[in-house]
Amino acid sequence: MLIIRPIEERDYPALYEIAQESGIGFTSLPVNEALLRKKISAAQLAFATTPTQPGPQSYLFVMEDTSTGEVVGTSGIEATVGLNDAFYHYHVSKVVHASRELGVHNTVDILTFCNDYTGVSEICTLFLREKARKGLAGRLLSKFRFLFMAQHPHRFSETVFAEMRGISDENGKSPFWEWLEKHFFSVDFPTADYLTGIGNKVFIAELMPKYPIYVNLLSKEAQACIGKVHEKTKPALRLLQQEGFKNRGYVDIFDAGPTIEADVRNITTVRRSKAVKVSVSQDFSEQDCEMHFIINDKISDFRACIAPVKILEGGEALISQDTADALLIDTNSTVRLAPCAPPA
Incomplete structure (x- = not known):
């Protein structure tokens, strides 16, 4: 993994x-x-x-x-x-050099140090x-x-x-x-x-x-x-x-x-993400699961991975023990996840 x-x-x-x-x-x-x-x-x-x-x-x-x-x-x-x-950085913008009397109108790109x-x-x-x-x-x-x-x-x-x-x-x-x-x-x-x-x-x-x-x-x-x-x-x-x-x-x-x-x-990815509680299954089946990008909610012990997730009716995320171990979490921990599949 x-x-x-x-x-x-x-x-x-x-x-x-x-x-x-x-x-x-x-x-x-x-x-x-x-x-x-x-x-x-x-x-x-x-x-x-x-x-x-x-x-x-x-x-x-x-x-x-x-x-x-x-x-x-x-x-x-x-x-x-x-x-x-x-x-x-340089910022690319435009300046206009124009003279109505001469009928001249030139637009020029410039780079401005900023x-x-x-x-x-x-x-x-x-x-x-x-x-x-x-x-x-x-x-x-x-x-x-x-x-x-x-x-x-x-x-x-x-x-x-x-x-x-x-x-x-x-x-x-x-x-x-x-x-x-x-x-x-x-x-x-x-x-x-x-x-x-x-x-x-x-x-x-x-x-x-x-x-x-x-x-x-x-x-x-x-x-x-x-x-x-x-x-x-x-x-x-x-x-x-x-x-x-x-x-x-x-x-x-x-x-x-x-x-x-x-x-x-x-x-x-932020708009499609959500923070949810997890349930860890010892006999996890990937049936009816979707692959997700998942992170735990920690800082010094931060972990992220890709894993199959089943979203339960109550909104909890069901994951395998292997996924929980990789993320250093257990049941009732909070994770943030987003589906791997692109939006329809």
């Missing part, structure tokens, strides 16, 4: 391997031992806290195959961004290892976060966003960054990406142009990247779009990949 649980110190070797596999452009997992261990420590602290409102908590989870004990994926939630370190997502929750750090990319594993690794946020709303903002990896090649060459590098930075994309990943963002504020950039002044290759995702990111983008995430014109400052957002209460 695949379960989701909070990351632990013993998961460091697996996290380091995932950081290596994720490649350039996956900013939230730099290949740096000190930073990765710091992420694990920060996550353990977040799971141990009892905040009454969103703060600097950084929740990092792993997906474990219980049959082997192997960690096959990771996924995270930042309760807020930009409170301790500035969080940058910090508009300050204080907003972010879903991030999702990576599923190649060997585990089958069945509903990828969906579980993404969707459980929405159930966690719905179950503990005081820990997160009302809006959540996700930065999608933009276009770059296998060597980390980003057409969008190439233009910025040539005119402003003199630092290549892999280096800029790595510096950001390890928390060194001062150079952004120091070197990034402070005035809006006219898109039509960029190279054709750079213009073509704006709002587009990396080929390997397309499945994740489609999954979030199905959940109701939309782009409001914000893009990443390095590769121009789209940033998408949603109100937590309007996310499809």
Whole structure:
């Protein structure tokens, strides 16, 4: 069975391997031992806290195959961004240059440097290892976060966003960054990406142009990247779009990949979810059952999985002993669940 649980110190070797596999452009997992261990420590602290409102908590989870004990994926939630370190984006908007006397009316796209997502929750750090990319594993690794946020709303903002990896090649060459590098930075994309990943963002504020950039002044290759995702990111983008995430014109400052957002209460999985009591059956039968994404209601002992569930007439959820063991619960415990089948 695949379960989701909070990351632990013993998961460091697996996290380091995932950081290596994720490649350039996956900013939230730099290949740096000190930073990765710091992420694990920060996550353990977040799971141990009892905040009454969103703060600097950084929740990092792993997906474990219980049959082997192997960690096959990771996924995270930042309760807020930009409170301790500035969080940058470009916003794509329009300006009009018009002259009635000359009969000229030109609409031009511009990129404006901003910090508009300050204080907003972010879903991030999702990576599923190649060997585990089958069945509903990828969906579980993404969707459980929405159930966690719905179950503990005081820990997160009302809006959540996700930065999608933009276009770059296998060597980390980003057409969008190439233009910025040539005119402003003199630092290549892999280096800029790595510096950001390890928390060194001062150079952004120091070197990034402070005035809006006219898109039509960029190279054709750079213009073509704006709002587009990396080929390997397309499945994740489609999954979030199905959940109701939309782009409001914000893009990443390095590769121009789209940033998408949603109100937590309007996310499809959240709207279809419900918190129910469970009954554990020792002779459980999957007849008349449906597969569900399920989480317990715990924090430090959080668990999530996919399992068959039978909804009883009284509204309780009937589950097997194996499912109860995986979720660290028993009869009368509370879970939050959502059906795996897409809405009709």
